[in-house]
Amino acid sequence: MTQDLPNERPLIEIRELTKVYGKGDIAVHALRGVDVTAEPGEFVAVMGPSGSGKSTLMNILGCLDRPTSGRYVLDGQDVSKLDKDQLASVRNKKIGFVFQSYNLLPRLTAVKNVMMPMLYNGHSRITDTERRTRAIEILESVGLGERVNHKPNELSGGQQQRVAIARALVNNPAIILADEPTGNLDTRAAQDIMDLLNELHKNGATILMVTHELDIAEHAQRVIYLIDGKVASDRTQASGIAHLHNGNGTQHIAIGVSR
Amino acid sequence: MTTFQTLKIAWEGLTLNKVRSFLTTLGVIIGVAAVIVMLAISAGAEAEVADQINALGANLIMIMPAFGRGGFGPGTGMPASLQYDDLAKIEENVTGISGVSAQQDTTQDVKAGNTTLTDISVVGTTSGFIAVHEYAVAEGRFINGEDNDRANKVIILGYDVAQELFGDQSAIGQAVKVGSTKLTVVGVMSQKGVVGNTDYDGRVYVPITLVFKRWTNARFNRDALRVVYVSAESKKTMDSVMAQLNDLVMQILDTTPDSPGFTLTTQDSIIDMRTSTTETFRNLLAWVAAISLVVGGIGIMNIMLVSVTERTREIGLRQAMGARPRDVQLQFLLEAIVLSLIGGLAGVLAGVGGSWLFNEFGSMRTEIVWASIPLAFGAAAAVGIFFGYYPATKAAQLDPIVALRHE
Numbered sequence: 001m002t003q004d005l006p007n008e009r010p011l012i013e014i015r016e017l018t019k020v021y022g023k024g025d026i027a028v029h030a031l032r033g034v035d036v037t038a039e040p041g042e043f044v045a046v047m048g049p050s051g052s053g054k055s056t057l058m059n060i061l062g063c064l065d066r067p068t069s070g071r072y073v074l075d076g077q078d079v080s081k082l083d084k085d086q087l088a089s090v091r092n093k094k095i096g097f098v099f100q101s102y103n104l105l106p107r108l109t110a111v112k113n114v115m116m117p118m119l120y121n122g123h124s125r126i127t128d129t130e131r132r133t134r135a136i137e138i139l140e141s142v143g144l145g146e147r148v149n150h151k152p153n154e155l156s157g158g159q160q161q162r163v164a165i166a167r168a169l170v171n172n173p174a175i176i177l178a179d180e181p182t183g184n185l186d187t188r189a190a191q192d193i194m195d196l197l198n199e200l201h202k203n204g205a206t207i208l209m210v211t212h213e214l215d216i217a218e219h220a221q222r223v224i225y226l227i228d229g230k231v232a233s234d235r236t237q238a239s240g241i242a243h244l245h246n247g248n249g250t251q252h253i254a255i256g257v258s259r
Numbered sequence: 260m261t262t263f264q265t266l267k268i269a270w271e272g273l274t275l276n277k278v279r280s281f282l283t284t285l286g287v288i289i290g291v292a293a294v295i296v297m298l299a300i301s302a303g304a305e306a307e308v309a310d311q312i313n314a315l316g317a318n319l320i321m322i323m324p325a326f327g328r329g330g331f332g333p334g335t336g337m338p339a340s341l342q343y344d345d346l347a348k349i350e351e352n353v354t355g356i357s358g359v360s361a362q363q364d365t366t367q368d369v370k371a372g373n374t375t376l377t378d379i380s381v382v383g384t385t386s387g388f389i390a391v392h393e394y395a396v397a398e399g400r401f402i403n404g405e406d407n408d409r410a411n412k413v414i415i416l417g418y419d420v421a422q423e424l425f426g427d428q429s430a431i432g433q434a435v436k437v438g439s440t441k442l443t444v445v446g447v448m449s450q451k452g453v454v455g456n457t458d459y460d461g462r463v464y465v466p467i468t469l470v471f472k473r474w475t476n477a478r479f480n481r482d483a484l485r486v487v488y489v490s491a492e493s494k495k496t497m498d499s500v501m502a503q504l505n506d507l508v509m510q511i512l513d514t515t516p517d518s519p520g521f522t523l524t525t526q527d528s529i530i531d532m533r534t535s536t537t538e539t540f541r542n543l544l545a546w547v548a549a550i551s552l553v554v555g556g557i558g559i560m561n562i563m564l565v566s567v568t569e570r571t572r573e574i575g576l577r578q579a580m581g582a583r584p585r586d587v588q589l590q591f592l593l594e595a596i597v598l599s600l601i602g603g604l605a606g607v608l609a610g611v612g613g614s615w616l617f618n619e620f621g622s623m624r625t626e627i628v629w630a631s632i633p634l635a636f637g638a639a640a641a642v643g644i645f646f647g648y649y650p651a652t653k654a655a656q657l658d659p660i661v662a663l664r665h666e
Contacts, residue, residue, distance in 0.1 A: 064579060064659045085583045092581020103576045103663070107275060119264055120581035167580075 017070035048226035096168025158189030284602030286555020291606025297544030340483030355496030358390030383470025399446030563650035575662025595647020603639030
């Protein structure tokens with residue numbers, strides 16, 4: 001692995017990461033020594049067939065799970081040995097999750113869903129009004145300023161995913177982890193969400209996205225391909241954003257460049 | 260995350276399933292209501308006993324013949340009994356007493372002019388009656404010693420009897436026919452009302468010797484006093500009076516401590532008996548309360564477990580957003596506590612209302628013990644904490660990855 005920007009500290013650095021489920025004969029080796037480094041501001045897609053270990057990798061990157069061995073340094077902090085409470089704190093402050101099925105709480109309005117991560121960030125001195133103001137700002141920035149008091153069932157799939165992205169952004173995370181963010185959406189809504197993620201990326205956000213759709217992965221600068229718990233390929237794509245889409249007039253041809 | 264915020268989240272969780280939340284609290288409602296009704300009933304019963312005792316006259320001792328095997332007394336088959344004359348001996352020889360009286364009742368028709376009252380309780384007694392029973396004469400006089408010595412044909416009317424027979428007219432000096440015997444009214448009693456089972460105002464009072472003479476079968480040792488009431492001056496003199504009575508009555512009846520031929524009964528022994536009845540009832544209700552609180556608690560635990568399963572994804576999501584295990588635990592624990600406290604509140608209302616209904620429309624006297632309300636709330640909160648702990652801990656221990664994938 002080369003470092004593209006040697007002067008800057010990598011945001012994610014994992015070394016010799018392994019994850020084994022079970023013991024002895026029935027042990028499943030989900031990850032067999034993975035090394036990945038990601039710099040701040042990168043937009044990385046993780047691909048691979050099912051069983052390749054990409055979900056396991058995302059869980060560990062999201063601090064939802066701990067590796068069996070190896071090192072994971074996130075934003076300068078070694079998180080591979082943290083306990084449950086410390087991991088919860090890291091998830092709250094450093095990571096914004098975007099899920100395939102949005103995972104909004106159906107009984108809460110958009111703004112309350114967005115406020116939720118702020119409830120767990122330990123700043124109990126922040127008033128409810130301040131949280132609300134912040135949540136509305138974020139919702140406006142993702143284009144849902146008119147929908148803050150709608151409940152999820154009053155929103156389209158694309159809008160729900162926008163709320164979820166707003167929720168992921170609300171605590172200013174170091175990294176956004178998106179797990180099949182367009183998996184439940186039609187082509188148009190998917191394009192919409194990818195446009196939003198591209199915009200966030202342009203504004204400096206670091207995004208790690210799991211997907212099995214090639215045209216979605218092509219939005220990323222860099223694609224890591226996992227097979228059998230190991231990195232099979234790790235390539236940076238030309239000029240970042242690549243559209244293979246007829247909707248907005250511009251057409252870019254994605255050219256993958258092997259490293 | 261402050262507790263208040265968690266409380267808000269817990270409340271949102273509960274309002275999600277209002278009917279279910281209500282049904283879940285029913286057990287706690289019943290349990291708490293039972294606690295309050297239970298204490299109200301036993302307080303009411305205690306007050307009732309205290310009232311009766313006060314009405315009977317304080318520090319009362321009853322001397323009753325003991326009906327032992329084979330009987331006592333010379334050849335009658337009946338136990339030896341105190342006679343009317345013995346009352347004077349007690350009065351003279353026992354110190355620390357405020358009154359001595361005996362009672363022999365009969366039931367007769369009472370007639371004055373054209374008015375006939377059927378089956379009136381005729382109380383044959385002595386001058387000590389009013390002192391022993393703390394009863395007062397409104398007009399005229401009560402039975403005196405001379406009335407009994409000569410078996411005078413005089414009668415004192417209870418308040419209601421006087422009203423019914425003579426209305427607003429003065430009854431004093433009027434003639435009243437009791438059974439077939441003509442008596443002269445010498446007094447009317449003041450109003451006392453019903454105490455226990457005794458309607459003081461609906462009775463008439465005559466010399467006890469008159470009852471012996473006119474209405475008691477001569478074959479049955481007719482001068483025998485079935486009960487003698489002695490009232491002690493105060494609680495302090497009770498023991499001394501009891502001891503003196505014991506010796507004196509044994510001497511009069513010529514008996515030994517092995518088979519004295521009589522028993523001395525005090526108010527205390529009556530209180531003890533009633534208290535033990537009340538206690539039995541109270542214990543029963545305490546068990547009802549305890550069982551329904553436990554059953555209610557199990558209901559809460561059950562529904563919380565269902566809730567944890569239903570909201571597994573929510574728990575996973577909250578964990579992903581940074582909720583620590585203890586945040587999740589507190590959320591579900593507070594839900595259980597809020598649920599049981601709402602049950603407690605409804606139970607307090609039901610208990611207070613139920614106690615009031617018992618008192619107003621039921622046969623039972625109740626007095627709400629206000630201290631039982633915080634007690635009941637405490638019990639409800641304890642139930643919530645105890646039975647909410649396991650589901651809350653289970654929720655807190657969920658693996659976020661598994662929880663997020665839960666369908």
